[in-house]
Amino acid sequence: MTEEKEVVTENNGQENNDKENDTEELTDLESGIIRQVEYYFGDLNLPRDKFLREQVKLDDGWVPLEVLTRFNRLARLSTDIDIIANAINKSTTGLLEVSDDNKKVRRNPEMAIPEMNEERRKELTSRTVYAKGFPKDAALDDILKYFKQFEEVENIIMRRYLDKQTKKRLFKGSIFATFKTKEQAEKFLGTKDLKYNDADLLILWQDNYMQQKQEEYAVKKDKKDKKHKEKEKKEKKDDFKLPTGTVLHFNQGHDKMTREDVKEALTPLGADIAYIDFKVGESEGWVRLAKENSAKEIGEKIIDGKIKIGESEVVFRILEAEEETTYLEKTVEEMAKRRKNQKQFKHNNKGKNFKGKQSRKRKQDQSDDAPPAKVKADNS
Known part of the structure; x- marks a missing residue:
């Protein structure tokens, strides 16, 4: 019964x-x-x-x-x-x-x-x-x-x-x-x-x-959703807040120049590199340094704004003001997108014994400090 x-x-x-x-x-x-x-x-x-x-x-x-x-x-x-x-x-x-x-x-x-x-x-x-x-x-x-x-x-x-x-x-x-x-x-x-x-x-x-209860519930839900969005927005802002005065632009490299070549050229100058935005064969690239306002110090050490890399005189300059702001905002947007894609991937494959290309990714790709797509990170 x-x-x-x-x-x-x-x-x-x-x-x-x-x-x-x-x-x-x-x-x-x-x-x-x-x-x-x-x-x-x-x-x-x-x-x-x-x-x-x-x-x-x-x-x-x-x-x-x-x-x-x-x-x-x-x-x-x-x-x-x-x-x-x-x-x-x-x-x-x-x-x-x-x-x-x-x-x-x-x-x-x-x-x-x-x-x-x-x-x-x-x-x-x-x-x-x-x-x-x-x-x-x-x-x-x-x-x-x-x-x-x-x-x-x-x-x-x-x-x-x-x-x-x-x-x-x-x-x-x-x-x-x-x-x-x-x-x-x-x-x-x-x-x-x-x-x-x-x-x-x-x-x-x-x-x-x-x-009356439905209206109260709707108001509470709206407040909760708004609070959640604000918290999420703040977390994203805090997670991807990048230091300013840190970006160097370079061009006029040779066709076979790699990120590793750029890194080897800047490291002796004391550059603490967070990320190199460059791919072999591209005409230009960007170096993002880890420490606030460190680009000026490195820039002063580059004689005439050029560094010899291989057979090329690669030209470096510091991104400033609006140009740097635009670049960093774009970088943050790409980093947030990457974080979202990674979370979605983990959610979709939860409980699965997933193997393949994902498990063979380069170590530097797994850092939240690198943007997605074709750009790869160098976190060493």
Whole structure:
């Protein structure tokens, strides 16, 4: 059997007060039993209670009272079948029938079970109210007693949350109350200064409450997304912030000149090279130094702005102002793109034993300090 939900019908039995048998006073126990069993077979629970629906199909709608005594909330009231049967027989709503031997109960066959579809859900929502302000240690029976002063309430759902420490579902202090009719719900909402044990109650239509929560969620999500983007932007800026005054441009090299040749020419001058942006056969290249404002110092050591590399007099000059800013911004953009591609690759190949060209990449290509594509790094 599936675990029983802790929601019940509040039925004050006012519909047929003109009947002769309603002169008999009901005890609190009998009222509680009637309320609970009528909830089980009522319009709200029965259409969605899979276990009870299966029981109803077995014997022309009849369900043994012994089966119902296994349900938690009824069992708390009583497990005595005779007491339960006698109480149900005093109900004045006409919803339930008790068998001649007082061993079984069923929903009145003349009362069709409503189909739970979208139209039905909307109709239920139209007469459901949200109420907040109940003490978090309040019991369902306490709240049911409070609602007896109002017109007929079909159902009360205590809203709960999972406490991470105790692993228990605790009461939030708010409920959804479904009234018998929309007019009764409107009357409740029109009641001024509602209180529970001197505490003010906040009441809204369920639809209005849900819309309000959706709007609050959207605002929180926007703030969270904005904060995440700002953090991501800051991380990118911090990760790829490059020192200025560090870029040397060179050209007029020979066709077979390599990055290693350029490095060997600059190292004796004390150049701490972070990266050489150059490929064999290209007409120009860039050297990015590691230390802030170190390009000027190296530039002063290059006689007439030229260094002999192989058979060529390679011309060097310092990138300054806007020219350097443009180059560094482009470099940062390429580095960020490379980082993103690497993360995406790792995500797509997570858990895979990937081998091939990726595992044979040059060591210097695996540094975040080098831009992607055709440009290769020299981190030595």
